[in-house]
Amino acid sequence: MTDIILAVLRALLFVVIAYSVLMLAALVNILLERRALAVMQDRLGPNRTGWQGTLQSVADAFKMMGKEDFRPALADPVLFTLAPIIVMIGAVGVQLVLPYTNGLTGASLDIGLIFLVAITGFTTLAILVGGWASRNKFSLVGALRSAAQMISYEIPMILGLLVVAMVVGSLNVNVVVAAQAHYQWIAFYAPFTFLIFYIASIAELNRGPFDLPEGESELVAGYVTEYSGMRFGMFYLNEYGGLTVMSMVAVTLFFGGWQGPFSNAIVFWNVSWIGIVYFLIKTYILVFCLIWIRLSIPRLQVDQLMGFAWKVLIPLGLVNILCTAAIMLWAPHWKIAMAVFSWVALIAFIGLFDPILKRRLRKQRERQPVVNV
Amino acid sequence: MFDQFATAEPDEAVKLALRRLDEAKARGEGSNLEGVELNEVVVNMGPQHPSTHGVLRLVCTLDGELIKDVIPVIGYLHRSKEKLAEKRTYFQYIPIVDRTEYLASINCEWGYVLAVEKLMGITPPRRAEFIRVISGELMRIASHLVAVGTFVADLSPLGTAMGFYTFRDRELVLDLLESLTGARMMFNYFRFGGVRYDLPDGWIEKCRLFLKKMPKLVDEYEALCSDNAVFLQRTMGKGVITQQDVMDYGITGPNARASGVALDLRRNKPYSVYPELDFEVVVETHGDVFDRYLCRLREMRECVKIVEQCLDMLPNGPFQTGSLRAPYIIAPPPGAVYVGQENPRGEYGTYIESDGSRYPYRLKFRDPCFCNLQLFPKLLTGIKIADAIAVSGSIDLVLGGIDR
Numbered sequence: 001m002t003d004i005i006l007a008v009l010r011a012l013l014f015v016v017i018a019y020s021v022l023m024l025a026a027l028v029n030i031l032l033e034r035r036a037l038a039v040m041q042d043r044l045g046p047n048r049t050g051w052q053g054t055l056q057s058v059a060d061a062f063k064m065m066g067k068e069d070f071r072p073a074l075a076d077p078v079l080f081t082l083a084p085i086i087v088m089i090g091a092v093g094v095q096l097v098l099p100y101t102n103g104l105t106g107a108s109l110d111i112g113l114i115f116l117v118a119i120t121g122f123t124t125l126a127i128l129v130g131g132w133a134s135r136n137k138f139s140l141v142g143a144l145r146s147a148a149q150m151i152s153y154e155i156p157m158i159l160g161l162l163v164v165a166m167v168v169g170s171l172n173v174n175v176v177v178a179a180q181a182h183y184q185w186i187a188f189y190a191p192f193t194f195l196i197f198y199i200a201s202i203a204e205l206n207r208g209p210f211d212l213p214e215g216e217s218e219l220v221a222g223y224v225t226e227y228s229g230m231r232f233g234m235f236y237l238n239e240y241g242g243l244t245v246m247s248m249v250a251v252t253l254f255f256g257g258w259q260g261p262f263s264n265a266i267v268f269w270n271v272s273w274i275g276i277v278y279f280l281i282k283t284y285i286l287v288f289c290l291i292w293i294r295l296s297i298p299r300l301q302v303d304q305l306m307g308f309a310w311k312v313l314i315p316l317g318l319v320n321i322l323c324t325a326a327i328m329l330w331a332p333h334w335k336i337a338m339a340v341f342s343w344v345a346l347i348a349f350i351g352l353f354d355p356i357l358k359r360r361l362r363k364q365r366e367r368q369p370v371v372n373v
Numbered sequence: 374m375f376d377q378f379a380t381a382e383p384d385e386a387v388k389l390a391l392r393r394l395d396e397a398k399a400r401g402e403g404s405n406l407e408g409v410e411l412n413e414v415v416v417n418m419g420p421q422h423p424s425t426h427g428v429l430r431l432v433c434t435l436d437g438e439l440i441k442d443v444i445p446v447i448g449y450l451h452r453s454k455e456k457l458a459e460k461r462t463y464f465q466y467i468p469i470v471d472r473t474e475y476l477a478s479i480n481c482e483w484g485y486v487l488a489v490e491k492l493m494g495i496t497p498p499r500r501a502e503f504i505r506v507i508s509g510e511l512m513r514i515a516s517h518l519v520a521v522g523t524f525v526a527d528l529s530p531l532g533t534a535m536g537f538y539t540f541r542d543r544e545l546v547l548d549l550l551e552s553l554t555g556a557r558m559m560f561n562y563f564r565f566g567g568v569r570y571d572l573p574d575g576w577i578e579k580c581r582l583f584l585k586k587m588p589k590l591v592d593e594y595e596a597l598c599s600d601n602a603v604f605l606q607r608t609m610g611k612g613v614i615t616q617q618d619v620m621d622y623g624i625t626g627p628n629a630r631a632s633g634v635a636l637d638l639r640r641n642k643p644y645s646v647y648p649e650l651d652f653e654v655v656v657e658t659h660g661d662v663f664d665r666y667l668c669r670l671r672e673m674r675e676c677v678k679i680v681e682q683c684l685d686m687l688p689n690g691p692f693q694t695g696s697l698r699a700p701y702i703i704a705p706p707p708g709a710v711y712v713g714q715e716n717p718r719g720e721y722g723t724y725i726e727s728d729g730s731r732y733p734y735r736l737k738f739r740d741p742c743f744c745n746l747q748l749f750p751k752l753l754t755g756i757k758i759a760d761a762i763a764v765s766g767s768i769d770l771v772l773g774g775i776d777r
């Protein structure tokens with residue numbers, strides 16, 4: 001009996017922690033992005049509310065809560081209300097298997113990686129439901145774009161995760177972290193895999209150059225067009241909290257999670273507390289990269305987005321898996337061999353993809369002779 | 374699918390779109406998507422859509438992401454400016470000309486003033502001509518900055534900082550024009566036979582500082598966008614305007630020059646002191662979205678050159694004809710004139726018919742944006758929504774001019 005009560009309490013504690021992490025991260029990320037945006041765009045950004053604008057996102061959240069709870073007359077009442085609620089499930093659920101630090105994990109699942117991929121799909125489900133229930137054509141197009149995008153980019157993401165699973169030999173996220181001890185981070189000897197995973201994860205977040213479902217210049221606001229007030233706030237908070245959560249996943253799987261120098265120095269209640277600091281530092285470096293990418297690359301187009309997933313990322317992911325398997329089977333020092341292969345692949349991809357793409361684009365254009373009037 | 378979403382009675386344009394849809398179905402034309410029987414949705418883009426600058430409304434029939442039919446609807450900014458001219462003296466009408474193509478108001482004034490001067494047979498003094506060229510070309514820079522900035526922002530508002538940079542740098546031009554004319558947007562600066570004020574003290578130095586800075590700023594824009602793979606992917610080979618289209622639809626300005634038609638009224642039908650100035654007519658050859666963007670960037674560099682020459686050649690002398698003040702009330706002899714003038718967006722024509730009274734009998738503008746808009750159904754049909762946004766941004770419409 002006590003076991004069950006303890007398990008329930010543990011689950012409740014996890015939900016409270018995971019939600020708090022998501023909300024806090026969203027508030028911090030919104031401010032971070034707005035200030036980073038301002039710096040990169042040569043303006044000031046929010047700097048009036050609190051010291052240097054630190055309370056801006058809090059003020060925004062309160063403003064959103066105070067707004068009228070509005071629902072369009074023809075919208076589906078149940079689904080329209082349900083969508084903002086289930087949108088959080090993905091970002092909260094993912095944290096179940098992530099070790100914040102040594103000994104602080106929601107549940108050490110043996111199918112951690114599969115759980116991780118499965119639960120992130122909930123976000124898209126919510127977007128699809130919300131877009132459909134809004135009864136707005138722009139929302140609908142945005143929602144369908146989101147679904148198509150998720151289907152396409154889930155595959156390269158899984159292909160990236162497969163390499164991790166192959167290298168580590170386990171699907172348990174805690175084992176993945178443990179396998180990266182002594183600074184043998186997977187990103188060091190499989191950077192190409194990380195690149196594939198990272199690109200796919202940006203697309204999963206509906207961010208950066210892949211923010212087509214929102215597509216504010218084409219679809220007004222995409223799937224959130226009809227949402228306002230706190231319902232919109234839920235989508236918004238989830239999007240920004242998702243930045244941190246997705247970066248946490250990337251750090252855990254590729255950058256050694258909570259590990260760092262002296263990360264096990266202070267341990268009480270069986271938890272090494274310094275690990276949290278390392279985890280946060282690494283996470284926020286990646287979050288900043290996500291913001292930076294968003295600000296430097298214009299949005300792709302739907303067909304280009306799909307083409308990039310199906311014609312570039314998936315074949316490369318498959319080749320990557322094959323080569324990794326071959327190296328692990330036959331190479332004597334497979335980590336070194338893999339590092340060589342992966343870095344060469346990464347540099348070749350970055351060095352070749354851009355010029356080839358530009359050449360193809362320039363070639364397909366037709367010249368017209370100059371006419372003097 | 375339409376009825377399921379309809380919340381209000383469809384208006385004329387939507388009814389037309391639906392009728393065309395029915396006709397297409399009757400002809401047996403279905404969806405372009407395989408395995409889909411019926412997938413068309415009629416969507417209103419505008420008048421409050423974020424990317425149709427101003428209040429342009431496009432009634433689009435979508436087949437998935439493909440656009441099957443476009444009906445542009447205009448008139449949301451109509452202020453009957455042409456009719457207003459008939460109840461105002463020639464002089465009173467100058468500020469209203471500002472409000473037609475409001476992003477290039479000085480150039481619009483110039484076109485109107487040129488027409489009245491031709492009607493009256495006035496020749497402005499040389500210094501006034503140079504000041505006109507200087508302010509007109511500065512305005513052209515400002516206008517192209519808005520055009521390029523909003524176009525890149527249409528592709529992705531936060532994708533590059535381009536939109537913010539161009540608007541930041543437009544402030545420099547507007548500051549110059551403000552110290553010259555006293556206004557930032559609606560200048561009311563040109564007069565028949567001259568300009569309202571002479572160049573203020575120290576203005577030439579300020580202008581030279583800006584001219585030194587401007588090419589570097591254009592370099593910065595090019596570094597941001599012109600070599601960005603995603604930007605090239607969005608723009609290259611999209612929305613091609615052929616030379617036949619240019620002839621058929623009367624396309625002028627950078628849009629025509631991007632298609633390889635070297636049509637520039639400053640060269641072809643020179644007015645003011647342009648024949649004395651050395652500048653290049655910027656021509657690109659592909660006619661796609663990217664070339665229109667590039668054309669505008671390169672034209673900014675040419676504008677800088679022109680203004681530099683004007684500052685070097687600036688003569689002393691009066692800046693208005695005759696007495697100290699330009700004539701307030703004039704009554705041109707009966708007759709009609711048409712004067713075409715090169716606006717940032719193309720040929721801005723002014724037609725004035727005079728019956729000898731103090732008011733124009735009829736006034737008509739040939740607005741370049743209006744002609745460019747006619748191309749929309751042809752350019753946008755059969756491409757994707759995202760492409761359509763890029764194409765319409767690159768055409769660079771100003772609704773004040775279209776609706777007049």
